[in-house]
Amino acid sequence: MLKRSVNSIATTWLAGLLALLPLALSLALLGWVVSLLNGLIGPSSTVGKLFTGLGQPFVSSQELAWLLGTVALVIALYPLGLAVQLGLKGPLHRLFDRTLRRIPLLGNLYGLADRFVGLLDQQENADVAAMSPVWCFFGGDGAAVLALLPNPQPIEIDGRAHFAILVPTAPVPVGGGLLYVPVEWVKPAEMGMDRFTSIYVSMGITPPSAPKE
Structure with missing residues (x-):
């Protein structure tokens, strides 16, 4: 009876934790962004000292x-x-x-x-706007990676057709790695660029749509 009560309390506590987890992760991400900006343009940074110089003629603090x-x-x-x-x-x-x-x-x-x-600047950069989200299954049926396909035309490497794919980094998807993978590893991802970006920016909290078989 006591064990059942403890399990019930633990389950209820875990449910509350999971309910607050998205908020906690969002606040942690926001704190990281604020810390990054403070290091780049805060009062003690090089850029921040330039801002301080602009305001010093008017205030002493x-x-x-x-x-x-x-x-x-x-x-x-x-x-x-x-x-x-x-x-x-x-x-x-x-x-x-x-x-x-x-x-x-x-x-x-x-x-x-x-x-x-x-x-x-995706509105004026046609190359980026033309990229399409894809699923890359390493090994053909291994780990699934959400990536971008910059060019739908494959290239031949060592007698085998390959696609060039870009695998972004989270939560800043403008960086990443360029990989050449066999064409049979790549399948279209049924999503737009907005959802693709939100998945990486949220570090996976935003769920992707199921890969198309």
């Missing part, structure tokens, strides 16, 4: 100066965004290409950053 500088930069980005939408993006991009790309080391870093931003 370092934290308030950083906050004021950040708000000023955010406000300043809005008219820049309007100018880009009105046609400034092309000339601005050409200006950066002609100046920054010619500077040793900085030019390489700018080129890498420019390609990274291009991957994020």
Whole structure:
């Protein structure tokens, strides 16, 4: 009787834990993102010190100066965004290409950053928008990996047809690995890019649709 009561209490407690687990994981992910942003643009970071310099002429507190500088930069980005939408993006991009790309080391870093931003801009990057989600079954019937198929045309490697697939990383799906796998390992995944991205960003909390046989 006592054992049955303990099992009932444990089951009820576990049910409550599972109910709160998605919220806990979401808060943990949010905390990680906040910590990452604080390291990149927080008051003690290099970029944060630039923000602090913008606000220091107006306030004495370092934290308030950083906050004021950040708000000023955010406000300043809005008219820049309007100018880009009105046609400034092309000339601005050409200006950066002609100046920054010619500077040793900085030019390489700018080129890498420019390609990274291009991957994020799916509306203007037809290559990324044309990718299709697929299931890759390693070994033909082994582990299933959700990946992207950038090109539906296979290539021949050592006399065997292969697909090039991109396997993203979670929770930041813009990175990952490029693999060449046999075509018989790859099957279409019945989902759009929005669901594909949400699966990786949620680190698997968002369930994928069942693979099509």
